Amino acid sequence: MAVTKTYEEINEKIRRGEAVVVTAEEIIDIVQEEGVAMATKKVDVITTGTFGPMCSSGAFLNFGHSEPPIRMAKIWLNDVPAYGGLAAVDTYIGATEPSETVGMAYGGAHVIEDLISGKTIKLEAESYGTDCYPRKELLTYINKDTINEAYLFNPRNAYQNYAVAVNSSARILYTYMGTLLPRLGNATYSTSSQLSPLINDPYYRTIGIGTRVFIGGAPGYVAWNGTQFNSNQVRGDNGVPLSSAGTLALIGNLKEMSPDFIRAATFHNYGTTMFVGVGVPIPVLDEDILQKAAISDKDIYTSIYDYSIPSRSRPVLGRVSYAELRSGKIEINGKTVRTAPVASYSKARKIAETLKGWIQQGDFYLQQPIEGFSTEQSVKPLEIVAEGEI
Amino acid sequence: MAKKKIVLHYPEERVESPTTYHLVKDFDLVPIILRAQIDENEGTLVVDLEGSPEQIAKGIEYLREQNIRVQEAIKDIVVDTERCVSCGSCTGVCRAGALTIGAQSDWNLVFDQEKCVFCELCINTCPIRAIKVQF
Ligand code: SF4
Ligand code: SF4
Numbered sequence: 001m002a003v004t005k006t007y008e009e010i011n012e013k014i015r016r017g018e019a020v021v022v023t024a025e026e027i028i029d030i031v032q033e034e035g036v037a038m039a040t041k042k043v044d045v046i047t048t049g050t051f052g053p054m055c056s057s058g059a060f061l062n063f064g065h066s067e068p069p070i071r072m073a074k075i076w077l078n079d080v081p082a083y084g085g086l087a088a089v090d091t092y093i094g095a096t097e098p099s100e101t102v103g104m105a106y107g108g109a110h111v112i113e114d115l116i117s118g119k120t121i122k123l124e125a126e127s128y129g130t131d132c133y134p135r136k137e138l139l140t141y142i143n144k145d146t147i148n149e150a151y152l153f154n155p156r157n158a159y160q161n162y163a164v165a166v167n168s169s170a171r172i173l174y175t176y177m178g179t180l181l182p183r184l185g186n187a188t189y190s191t192s193s194q195l196s197p198l199i200n201d202p203y204y205r206t207i208g209i210g211t212r213v214f215i216g217g218a219p220g221y222v223a224w225n226g227t228q229f230n231s232n233q234v235r236g237d238n239g240v241p242l243s244s245a246g247t248l249a250l251i252g253n254l255k256e257m258s259p260d261f262i263r264a265a266t267f268h269n270y271g272t273t274m275f276v277g278v279g280v281p282i283p284v285l286d287e288d289i290l291q292k293a294a295i296s297d298k299d300i301y302t303s304i305y306d307y308s309i310p311s312r313s314r315p316v317l318g319r320v321s322y323a324e325l326r327s328g329k330i331e332i333n334g335k336t337v338r339t340a341p342v343a344s345y346s347k348a349r350k351i352a353e354t355l356k357g358w359i360q361q362g363d364f365y366l367q368q369p370i371e372g373f374s375t376e377q378s379v380k381p382l383e384i385v386a387e388g389e390i
Numbered sequence: 391m392a393k394k395k396i397v398l399h400y401p402e403e404r405v406e407s408p409t410t411y412h413l414v415k416d417f418d419l420v421p422i423i424l425r426a427q428i429d430e431n432e433g434t435l436v437v438d439l440e441g442s443p444e445q446i447a448k449g450i451e452y453l454r455e456q457n458i459r460v461q462e463a464i465k466d467i468v469v470d471t472e473r474c475v476s477c478g479s480c481t482g483v484c485r486a487g488a489l490t491i492g493a494q495s496d497w498n499l500v501f502d503q504e505k506c507v508f509c510e511l512c513i514n515t516c517p518i519r520a521i522k523v524q525f
Contacts, residue, residue, distance in 0.1 A: 051475065053517065178479040179515040186482040263475055265517035273517070275475060326492060340482025344475045345497040 003040045004286045007368040010044045014362055019044045021359045023352040024195050024282075024293055031294040036287050039294070045359055045366065046293045048197040049214070049279040049351030052190050052343025053265055055176065056156035056227065057095040057274045059112050059254050062148040063123065065089055070135035072125035076100070077111045079122070088133055092153075095264075095274040107272025109264035112152070115144050116216070116257045150254040152216060152262075156226040158278045160198035160246040161233075161302055164189045164320060164339075166332065169308035174269035178342050180307055184332055187304065187339045192348035193297050193322035197280035198246045200293040202239040204231070206282050208369025213250065214279030214355045217261035219364060220252025222280075225373045232378040236301055239292060242319065243303040246373065250278065261351065275344070279351040281359060283366050298323035304332060312381060392443045395424075396450065397466070397508065399459035400433035409456060410437075417441065417449040424507040436508045466508055466523055469501045473520035480512040480521060 013019040020043050022030060027046050031039045063072075065088070075082040075091050079101040082093040095109035114121060125138040144150055166187045167173045167180035174180075177188045193199065201207050211222040226247025233245035261277030284290045302325075304317040320330045325339050358364035398409075405428060413419045419441035427434045439446050453460050467488075476499045478491040488505035489512055491497060512521050 052477070174514075178517070179483045179511065181483060181485075185485075188479070188482050263518060266519065267517050268514035275477070275518075328492060338482065340480075341478040341491065344477040345492075346476045349497070 002037070002287055005044065005284060007283060007285075007366055010283050011365045013044055014359055014365055017360075017362060019359060021045045021047060021356045023349070023356055024048045024200050025349070025352070027290070027294045028194065028296045031290070036291050036294070040284055040287045040290045043284050043290065045356075046200065046282045046284060046290070047279060047352045047355040047359070048195055048200050048282065048293075049277070049348040049355065050158055050192040050196050050343065051261065051275055051277045051347035051351060052192070053176065053267070053273045054154060054157045054276040055096050055273045057112075057152065057154040057276055058108060059093050059115070059150060059152050061091050061093065061150050063089045063091075063142060064146075064148050066135060066138055066140070068135045069133045070125055070127045070138050071130055071133035072127060072138070074126040076124040077121050078106065078114070080106065080108050080111050082108070084125075096271050098272060104266055104271045107264070107266070109272045109274035112254070112274065113259055113262055113264040115150065116254060116262055117259045118143055118145075144255050152220070152250070152252050152254050152257065153223070154215075154250045154276065156228060156247045157215075157250045157276055158197050158226070158248045158280075159191065159244050160196070160202070161241050161300070162190045162244050164302055164304040164325065164330075165307045166304055166317065166337065167308045168306050173307055174267065175307055176267050176270050176273065177307065178340070179268065184335055184337050187325075187330060187332070187337045188342050189302065189322075189325045189339060190342040191302075191322075192343060192345055193300050193326070194295060195345070195348045195352055197278060198248070199240055199300055200295065201280075201282050201289070202235070202241070202292055203375055204246065204373040205289055206285065206369070207248070207280055208372040210367055210370035211280065212365070212367035213252075213281075214277070214351060214358075215250050215252035215257070216254070216277055217258035217354075218252050218256035219358075220250055221367070222248050222369070223251045224249040225377070228379050229373070229377050230379040231373060231375045236299075238295060238299055240295065240300050242301050248278070261347070277347060277351045279355040281355060281364070281366055296323075297321060297326060304330075391440060392446060394439045394446050394462070395504075396437055396439060397461040398433075398435040398437065398453060399461065400428070400435070401457060401459075402431055404456060404458055405430065405433050407456060409453060409458065412452065413439070413449050417445045417452065419445055419449050425509060467501075467503065467506050467510075467512070468522050468524045469499065470520045470522065473518050474499055475518055475520075477517070480516050483511040483515045485509070
């Protein structure tokens with residue numbers, strides 16, 4: 001009889017301190033040595049991790065009311081504009097918003113990292129003044145302890161897979177995939193592959209709305225599917241998409257996060273973004289789930305795109321496995337090209353290990369998704385049309 | 391034989407002087423030019439000087455007498471290991487192989503200063519701004 005387990009059974013084991021938790025790297029060897037059936041019986045949870053630049057990140061903040069109060073219409077945090085279109089003293093600060101004084105050297109992501117680190121942030125606001133909120137200007141200083149809510153809400157994180165970027169042109173390119181040297185001088189890639197959350201659960205059997213996750217060093221939740229959710233992407237025989245596919249919208253308490261797992265970044269000539277650490281536990285409910293989570297780099301493929309073509313449909317120059325990418329060089333059109341990651345594999349490992357520790361110590365329980373994701377959703381392009389043409 | 395990496399900063403009046411010729415002829419040194427940036431206003435040269443330690447010292451003394459600023463450059467590029475997240479982005483532009491990742495199984499960034507040719511490409515490439523030039 002094939003083994004099956006429920007969330008309740010696994011959580012009960014966690015409560016008793018008996019759950020067997022391994023990382024998505026460790027499960028590879030276990031399955032090789034003991035086979036899928038034995039491993040399914042033995043292992044209860046597999047932890048994953050990823051730490052890469054995720055532009056679609058930001059934080060909701062509530063500042064509390066000043067005396068006299070203000071309905072903040074324009075808001076700046078350390079000279080970085082934050083959104084003023086929410087209620088009186090709420091805002092959303094986006095990771096990619098640049099500072100009005102120093103440009104892309106400091107952006108929303110840096111504000112968020114500084115907040116997490118406990119640093120003081122300058123808050124400026126303007127308003128037109130209302131009967132109930134008469135104040136028109138405000139300049140003060142805050143930190144994460146002086147304000148009310150502060151939570152990260154990232155609409156698109158933890159891409160299931162991602163493209164490899166190269167540059168066939170004659171000039172150097174500065175992109176969100178890093179610096180691309182001319183004439184296929186290098187190739188960059190950006191997932192933690194065999195450790196990556198959605199690669200280990202390719203059909204979203206355990207990752208859906210409500211799944212409890214690790215985000216930025218704190219517990220958080222999957223709030224929704226991420227934007228540009230493209231689960232209908234072409235998949236390999238093992239179910240893993242061959243390029244960017246599923247994404248997650250994530251939420252977590254910024255006040256509990258750590259700069260070890262959230263790091264502001266600036267991509268030269270591109271802009272600011274944020275490295276976000278995400279880890280998702282995968283409960284071993286049956287053999288299929290375990291088998292898919294035991295995937296290794298040699299069986300995960302992605303597509304190479306030429307970023308020198310300024311079009312949304314860039315030509316695919318080939319397919320490579322993460323084992324090849326992580327070996328340091330790949331071959332493209334007969335040419336040997338050096339590879340470099342953009343996301344940190346050592347941090348991804350630390351995240352999977354940290355999450356494993358939390359579960360082993362009974363500090364983190366698994367949450368069954370309230371609703372699953374579609375495997376048939378695709379991404380629409382934006383067509384430029386005249387009003388009558390739509 | 392010894393080898394020493396130095397950076398030479400040429401002021402305007404020295405840009406056209408045949409200094410490397412003198413290093414070879416008068417001091418019996420082998421200057422290996424790793425990087426050169428020279429125009430009519432000023433120049434910067436990164437060289438590996440090969441020769442006996444005494445001759446290298448004399449060669450450097452000669453350069454200084456010529457009013458060329460000599461930077462004994464071994465510590466020029468520094469990686470702030472506290473800030474660095476070992477993403478590996480910088481390794482993609484380091485053709486010299488001074489910055490590498492993944493050769494060790496821990497996937498932490500490794501910096502081998504000896505191999506650096508001071509192209510400075512890594513500085514802007516590091517998204518965390520963990521790489522700096524130390525003067
Ligand atoms: S300056 Fe150039 S050679 Fe030196 S470490 Fe940076 S990229 Fe490598
Ligand atoms: S790019 Fe910066 S953060 Fe990334 S490995 Fe290099 S030095 Fe470290």
